[in-house]
Amino acid sequence: MNNCHGVYVHTNSFFRYEGDWKGGRQHGRGKLLFKDGSYYEGDFVDGEITGEGCRHWAASGNTYQGQFVLGEPHGHGVMQYGAGGRYEGAFSHGAREGHGLLVDQDKQVYEGSFHNHKKHGHGHMLFRNGDKYEGDWVLDQRQGHGVLSCADGSTYEGQWHRGVFSGEGCLTHCSGLVYNGMWINGHPAAQATRIVILGPEVMDVVQGAAITLDVQLQQEDGKVATSENGRVLGISAGVRYVQLPTYSDVSFFQVDAEHQETPIPTPFGFDCITYPLWSPESKSESTGPELRAVEESAGADPPLPSANVEPVPAGDTLRDQEDSPCGPPGGEHVPPRSHAHQRVKQGCAVFSDVLLRPAPPHYHPVLFLHSNQKVGCRSRANLETGCPPGTAQEPAGSRSDGTVRGKVLPTEELSATAAYPGEYVLMIHDATSPPFLGCPLPTAFKHLRVSAKESSQRPHTPQGGPGTPYEKQPEPCERLAH
Template sequence: MATRDTAVRDPPYYVGDFKKQLRHGFGVYVYPNGYFRYEGEWKMGKKHGRGKLVMKDGSYYEGEFVDGEIEGNGLRYWAKSGASYSGQFSNGELHGFGVLQCGDGGRYEGEFSFGLKEGHGLLVDKDGHRYEGSFHQNKKHGEGQMRYRNGDQFEGGWLQDHKQGHGVMHFKDGSVYEGQWRSNQFSGKGTLLHSSGVIYEGPWSNGKPRGGASKIVIDRGDILEAFLDSPFTVEVHLVTEEEEPTQGEHGRLLQVSAGVRLPEIHPSSLDKIIKDLPEKPISTKFGFDFISYPLMERVFESRDSGGSMAPLPAAKSGSAQAGSPLPGVERESGSGSDETVLGRGSLGYLDGKPGSNCLEGDSTTLTESFAAIPAAHEDDTVAPPACQRTVDGQAKFTDLLLAPPPPDYKLFELMDEMEKKNHKTSASKTSIDKQAVVKSGSRNDMGGKGTGNAKKCTLDCSTLRTGEYVIMVSEVTSPPFLGRTLPPAFALLRISPAKHQGKSEMNKCK
């Protein structure tokens, strides 16, 4: 039984119960350094039982003590950081199961080993990212699942806080990657199903596909040949940075478009042409610029429909659908009058800019312009070229046709005006000169450098002109695969007179 006289003999440091001149029972003790103060149970001179150890800076521990050490269950609070821990302790350290609430808003609930996160636990960091899985020495290590604040989710292996080994990542945009990881990056064999419809399956290195596409190549070289009355085909394939064929990649969305080369004339005159055009010229690898020209595709009707030609669907702005979401999915016809053919967009007749005939356009211009173009056969019609998705890094655009120049095609109008000013009609011109002009469509090439009759043709000037055009194949995958769009590929298209063109047709513009 404690005695009062013993308590009085040690008044500066301890007030409480004694037994055999030792602190025993309940008492308050202030350490000689003045920094610590203990209030609680004692046993033969040692803190034992429940008590509260308070530090001068406001930090404290409240809970169980065993033989003078913090042991068992308790609550620890750190005044400087505002963090708190409620759970199991051993020798004064966090050990066992507990909940650590950090001052910055982060929270950990799980297992500890001598002050470090160890074993299974749930961590929500200050940014709201949520990880549940294995820990080793305070780091994510082993198998675990991470849910990021932006909606991404990962489940798989971890090594020292880095994604490592096999894992599956679900991105917020719908993309999914399953495969090997190293230092938080795709590395090793894996498959990415991208939200744009692109699929890549194969080896990865530092987050990049080893066999992925880096460049578009138009087959048959830089020059394509076609006749006025014949459709033509554009085939492309994708290559890697090492110029090797792409492997394991499918689904990039490609668009084909056409253009007319700007004439090689005096810079002041060229500036006038460019100023009056509704769009900016596009540069090519050939060292010249071009302006887009309408391109169309012959669409053949199914023989099962009795051979009748279906009307061109009335396009509505915003109703365009890109190509099939995944390779191998066939295009289907729309079911209503406001539908477009799957894979075709509501293209404006003059829209040859990348993405226009796959994504959006002027539907009124499209309907009115193509209605005036006669079908090549009774069982087909024409429409803007459909975008194509690559399969094994390849794509083919078939049955392509250059459209007749529309009435408001500014480039031809301005080029004709320049031709009239620079090449006036001479009474001494021979009939041979006149025939040569008609045969070449009022010029020898699409650069506007031809000579001949400046009188405006009243019958054939609305037809396609022979000469040299530009074909461009560009990527319009949306969103871009891995944040990068492939640079466009170019080829020259030489249009020759129709195979069946007779003298009567040649003389229409005389």
């Protein structure tokens, strides 16, 4: 018979055909059913599945609607996957091949080139976490050149290998930090690993003098991390914390009970407690009424400006926490826009005009005396400047065994215009938020020794460069124990 419609059950009973026949072969429209529940319905040509049709696989739950050649998806079609997801695009001999759109079971979307089922060639993808990538692919992995735009606002443009940053590339972090250089297996090859404050191990300055700190970000090998720009650094200060067996509850400053704090360890063999620096708002906002009253009664000069560092601009990518998509979870601290913070340029930063504030009202200075020291000057001026020769006398109650005595200075003897002479610590910390690659750099410390002011009769000769007057000071009549 030439053309007819009929039903044919194969001898193995696994196949059953219903449809058109021609010349003894399935030809035209028909439906081929399988015993496991799978089926094909569509065009047949000379006994072969060829043309437009629909194929369903019972085992996997996959369903394909589109073009067939010799029983396989070939040409354009849509595959709906039983496990979730779908593909629409080109097929070759049953495999995804050519241009197509794939939505996987996690709702991630890829549109681009395919080879043998895999993403291969140029394409762009939207990931489940909101990240977007556009660039080259090799066998389902990002490889070649590509641009990644992260949901948190970070972007990377450069070379990839096996799905990670590898080769030359530029990462602009959502905090504003930019690393532009070589990457190896997803890690920056010239990454900063530490903050270094340049200069002598101990910085000697005169009471009330402004300080300049040159700061570098250095790699593990000690080279400057010039590939980095925009890391946010902050500056803070501490004063040496002294505890002696004889005076176990006092230090350089005796602190009111309600303001007690945990001492901060330093690499210099002693701990410190926090100490304020000048800031642009300190005179009007940060300074307490008690200290302002002391300053006014003493006729103090206006404070010098704060650290003259580059402020974080209003339009910078270091955004307020409430409107920052890359802000850390849980309400963690985001560094404020102030002169106490600045961004690094090519691995370097300079904090200039750094000044220690006068001690806050709840810090009461304690003066420690050695038994062999001579004391005769008790005025506030001599406490600041040191004792003129020939005016000393043996302190009452001093010990002959060389132990240290302590005396709490009255409030009126507190310096109102500058920090009290003693040992301080300046700290530079990584305030980048969120931290670059999830790990902030360790804090850097600089040991600062503040000496009493020179007598007004003696010339003042700074030797440490702008803002850093290092000079040899005379021994004061009363000094702190080290």
